[in-house]
Amino acid sequence: MKDIADELSEHAFFESLNPGTIELIAGCGVNAVYKPEEMLAREGSSADELFVIRKGRVALLMHSTERGSLQVETLDAGDVLGWSFLVPPYRWPVEARAVQTVHVIRLDGKCLRDKCNADAELGYELMRHFAALIARRLDATRIQLLDLYGQLEQ
Amino acid sequence: MIHWTAEQLDAFVQHLHAESYEVIGPVIRDGAVTYDAMEELPVGYGDEQEAGRYRLTRRGDLSRFGYNLGPSTWKQFLSPPSETLFHVREDLIHPVVPEATKRAFIGVRACEMAAIEVQDRVFLQGDYREHRYEQRRQQLFIVAVNCSQAAATCFCTANNDGPAVRSGADLVLTEVNPAQPWYLVEAKSDLAKALVSKVGGSPATDEQLDQAHAAVEAAAGQISRQLPRAGLREALFEALEHSHWDAVANRCLSCGNCTQVCPTCFCFTTREEADLMNDEVSHRRVWDSCFTEMHSYTTGGPIHRKTRSRYRQWLTHKLASWEDQFGVSGCTGCGRCISWCPVGIDLTEEVQILRKTK
Amino acid sequence: MCDINRRQQDTEDVFTLDIAPPPGYPGFAPGQFNMLYVPGVGEAAISISGDPQDSYRLLHTIRAVGDVTAQLRNKDGRSHVGVRGPFGKPWPIEAARGRDLVIVAGGIGIAPLRPVLYTVLSDRAAYGNVHLLYGARTPRDILYQDELMQWHRQGEISTTITVDAAKPSWKGDVGVVTRYIGRVRVDPENTVAMICGPEIMMRYTAGELLLKGIPMRQIHVSMERHMKCAAALCGHCQFGPYFVCRDGPVFRYSDVAPLMSTAEF
Known part of the structure; x- marks a missing residue:
């Protein structure tokens, strides 16, 4: 049976990390399964986990009084969810909910932070990975922000 | 003879x-x-x-x-x-x-x-x-x-x-x-x-x-004015983001006089004219100018929104991309656009600046 | 003037006109457009969205945004419109034969790409992996959904439809279409890509395709400029060295990338 380290090293987000780093991270992780509609994170709650999605789809939702709940992004196998564990105030800015049955590796945020603090090299390596991911998501968000397919105001 | x-x-x-x-x-x-x-x-x-x-x-x-x-x-x-x-x-x-x-x-x-x-x-x-x-x-x-x-x-x-x-x-x-x-x-x-x-x-x-x-x-x-052609096409395409376009745009009224008096400018648009009962419609072709807002209109609005973009469009088309499209320059040196510009914009001078500096 | 066979409302602001071709109409290739004329209002360039092999109907999927398209919206089976065409350079279907194909559409940009899908399906074995990535604004704005999902389920065309935002009931993808390019399975060197959508979406999409290793000259985009005469005579669609109506609307990305990244050019 595969252990957490094997599963992490096969995941798109971690595949370029060296085995030693993955071994260290794996110590913070457990497998978890979420049923359809089940909540992974509530907006405003403490961000204590990083979800490494192995299977299934997770929707990120925001709630507005005027427009109701809206899905603003979906994440699938190969994606990770929850970089909020890295940056203060360690709170979830959105709600995350399973669309289908979702299989994840749940990494404990505090455990990861402690390891990063203790090992600057590991911390830097992981930070670089997240910076790249956040930059790409930010690019995508900017395009989304333009509402390109909507009616343009003259 | x-x-x-x-x-x-x-x-x-x-x-x-x-x-x-x-x-x-x-x-x-x-x-x-x-x-x-x-x-x-x-x-x-x-x-x-x-x-x-x-x-x-x-x-x-x-x-x-x-x-x-x-x-x-x-x-x-x-x-x-x-x-x-x-x-x-x-x-x-x-x-x-x-x-x-x-x-x-x-x-x-x-x-x-x-x-x-x-x-x-x-x-x-x-x-x-x-x-x-x-x-x-x-x-x-x-x-x-x-x-x-x-x-x-x-x-x-x-x-x-x-x-x-x-x-x-x-x-x-x-x-x-x-x-x-x-x-x-x-x-x-x-x-x-x-x-x-x-x-x-x-x-x-x-x-x-x-x-x-x-x-x-x-x-x-x-003849004292000059507009050297060697390397002009390349120089203008390299100067698409030159600050001088803004300087010209500060003077340019976007009136389109230059395109009306230019002997090679050929842009036209079409107009529909219906009688009151809409029984008969006339389809007319009329001269257009790349200095108008509607010239570059697409579903998203005009592409050339600012005067800067319109002057750049006119000049780069006339002196550069015209060669790509028709094998010759679009300017034969008549100088009408200089005389009839209400603010005296002189393409020979503008080109000199666009070629010299950044 | 041509008969309108049928008008279908696709979404709230998009409709499809099925027009009987004018006598002697030579047929069209995917990516080409017609000029549709409403007397008293004017002409508009509209890409052809139907099956190139169907010589009985010319389909035009139209979003009502201008004077002409607003009038076309009011047309029905008893009306007539003027049709001139087809115009423009088509998608490089021949170049895609024997290769993988990535088709990326944004919004109404799916319309000029649907003829590509019909053409591929008519000889599916001639192509490698075929992926369609289609981004729409919301689930209600998705065009041709039944047809696309049917082709997907039959395993003919691997399709990802994504939206910018959705109510919680939507079970599909949410996010911009560029995010999904990384997941597409193709042999990059041996792949042809076709993109149609807003210019900024095409630029970012092309950027992702380049990252994937697809050569720049194998990436094609469909440009929009003001097309008035469609015969390279009226000057409106002038785009650097090109007239979009004659030299496009489909261009190799390698030929237009620098011009596309120059604002207001």
């Missing part, structure tokens, strides 16, 4: 009338030399031009071609500013057939002849031919004139488009000695030879040939 007196030239114009040509040439109107249907050539007019300035002058001589260029261009007869292409009645399209008159242009300058040849490439050499233009072009008899003086705004020598007529005319005249003018006459086409023979004239002497040649040389010598 034939020598004509001024009286023989005037007689030639009358002969064209007699041969049922619609004769189009210089007409003094609104304080300028314009082109329109004319009876006889005006005598003794000149002009003074500078950036943003044109003044009609009396020369006090007997010249027929002592002026340079006014605001008119020949394109207004070959692709008119407004014409109806068809009517629609009861969902049926009824084309309007263009007039089939024989026309003669009198007084086409070298830069203008070159401009007509540029428009020939635009309208006749692509996958789609512009049939109205083609028909008018085929019915055209061109009497061109080598310039024996130049305006301060002229720069035809920059692209070897003048001051001597290169090609395309049926008949080429050179005016010599404006005080008591005579004309060197070169009949280039068979039709021109036949028409010239009706007026007579004497064979030109070697001395007269020399004098005519010297007159055109003198005009070339008066």
